[in-house]
Amino acid sequence: MHVDYLIIGQGISGTWLSYYLQKEGISFLVIDDNAPHSSSRIAAGIINPVTGRRHVTVWMADEILPFAATAYKEIGFELDIAAISQKTIIDFFPSPQMRESFLQRVDENSPYVHSYPEQNHFNHFLNYDFGCGEIRPVYIAHLDTLLPAWQKQLRQKQLLLEEKFNIDALRMEARGISYHDITARKIIFCDGSSSAQWPFFNLLPFAPNKGEMLLVDIPDLPPHNIYKKGMMVVPLTTPGLFWVGSNYAWEFDHMDPTKEFRLRTEQLLREWLKIPFTVIEHLAGIRPATLERRPFIGIHPTKPAIGILNGMGTKGCSLAPFFAHQFVGHLLHGKTLNPEADVNRFRKILSRNIS
Numbered sequence: 001m002h003v004d005y006l007i008i009g010q011g012i013s014g015t016w017l018s019y020y021l022q023k024e025g026i027s028f029l030v031i032d033d034n035a036p037h038s039s040s041r042i043a044a045g046i047i048n049p050v051t052g053r054r055h056v057t058v059w060m061a062d063e064i065l066p067f068a069a070t071a072y073k074e075i076g077f078e079l080d081i082a083a084i085s086q087k088t089i090i091d092f093f094p095s096p097q098m099r100e101s102f103l104q105r106v107d108e109n110s111p112y113v114h115s116y117p118e119q120n121h122f123n124h125f126l127n128y129d130f131g132c133g134e135i136r137p138v139y140i141a142h143l144d145t146l147l148p149a150w151q152k153q154l155r156q157k158q159l160l161l162e163e164k165f166n167i168d169a170l171r172m173e174a175r176g177i178s179y180h181d182i183t184a185r186k187i188i189f190c191d192g193s194s195s196a197q198w199p200f201f202n203l204l205p206f207a208p209n210k211g212e213m214l215l216v217d218i219p220d221l222p223p224h225n226i227y228k229k230g231m232m233v234v235p236l237t238t239p240g241l242f243w244v245g246s247n248y249a250w251e252f253d254h255m256d257p258t259k260e261f262r263l264r265t266e267q268l269l270r271e272w273l274k275i276p277f278t279v280i281e282h283l284a285g286i287r288p289a290t291l292e293r294r295p296f297i298g299i300h301p302t303k304p305a306i307g308i309l310n311g312m313g314t315k316g317c318s319l320a321p322f323f324a325h326q327f328v329g330h331l332l333h334g335k336t337l338n339p340e341a342d343v344n345r346f347r348k349i350l351s352r353n354i355s
């Protein structure tokens with residue numbers, strides 16, 4: 001079998017890369033091992049325009065957020081699913097200082113940070129002492145719907161191999177690569193934190209980050225907003241179900257969920273919610289984060305048949321559609337990649353890796 005592109009991974013990066021290649025009528029095959037706890041499969045899906053304790057506008061928000069909103073609507077229309085919904089984050093201030101800091105951002109006319117008109121609105125189901133504000137527009141990408149729907153379409157079109165990719169079977173050929181009985185012009189790695197182990201990319205400054213979440217049934221909590229107080233409580237498409245998390249661990253000994261996270265999160269929920277809740281599931285995943293918090297996109301500087309779309313860190317839902325689209329424009333039409341995301345910024349170190 002010959003294809004133009006062999007894509008490794010169908011998380012959110014591989015999904016968007018294959019989507020834009022398909023739109024251009026380019027042949028491809030995706031290999032994915034369906035890892036149940038991959039970053040994309042346990043993410044909340046939040047597309048948030050601000051970050052950190054000071055609610056700073058995220059990198060390229062004005063460009064990336066509208067792009068993502070349109071892209072998810074478009075893929076949802078094609079697959080006949082709701083792939084995205086618009087929400088508001090209600091940010092409950094954990095201290096008077098955080099309240100001051102938030103209101104300062106409002107005074108500075110941040111386009112995404114707003115004061116909330118009715119401070120007592122959430123009193124009957126939440127405990128909070130220092131008021132609340134609004135962050136909007138915010139989106140939720142419904143990855144629990146989108147990833148299986150895209151997987152189903154790839155399966156039906158026989159564009160998906162559901163197995164573990166084995167690097168030992170990869171061969172460099174004069175006009176591309178071969179992998180068992182598949183030949184391709186290029187192979188693109190969209191395999192999340194796995195990429196950090198491959199010889200072509202193991203010198204990239206990956207900084208894998210572990211995050212955990214609880215799936216919680218909170219039947220009496222209105223699903224219209226995302227609620228934030230130290231952690232996020234995010235409504236899922238199943239009525240009554242909420243995603244609760246997360247933590248950010250730069251150092252970890254194993255990939256499993258931890259007792260500490262579960263106990264701490266349950267305790268926070270008990271203190272915050274005035275209504276009953278039941279924990280249904282507890283999962284952990286590894287975010288493909290990078291030291292300088294920018295993605296890795298492009299073709300290897302010395303191996304023209306090998307590329308990467310990765311390093312999405314904590315923001316894969318917003319970054320992946322934009323950069324998959326940009327990457328396809330680069331591959332097919334020679335368009336320029338954003339220099340802050342282009343993997344060629346590591347040309348020197350990557351060239352050293354391959355003799």
Ligand SMILES: Cc1cc2nc3c(=O)[nH]c(=O)nc-3n(C[C@H](O)[C@H](O)[C@H](O)COP(=O)(O)OP(=O)(O)OC[C@H]3O[C@@H](n4cnc5c(N)ncnc54)[C@H](O)[C@@H]3O)c2cc1C
Pocket residue numbers: 008009010011012013014031032033034035036038039040041042043044045046047163164165166190191192193194210211212213245246284285286287288309310311312313314315316317318
């Ligand atoms: C707890 C948690 C919460 C998060 N919440 C958010 C959020 O709200 N918003 C947001 O934008 N981001 C969030 N993230 C980050 C987000 O999940 C990542 O940025 C994004 O999912 C990365 O997607 P990816 O496709 O690049 O990699 P991955 O999701 O890791 O996908 C890689 C894919 O490759 C496959 N694969 C790997 N190795 C192989 C192999 N050898 N052979 C075959 N297949 C392979 C895996 O099965 C997987 O399908 C969160 C992450 C965590 C852990």
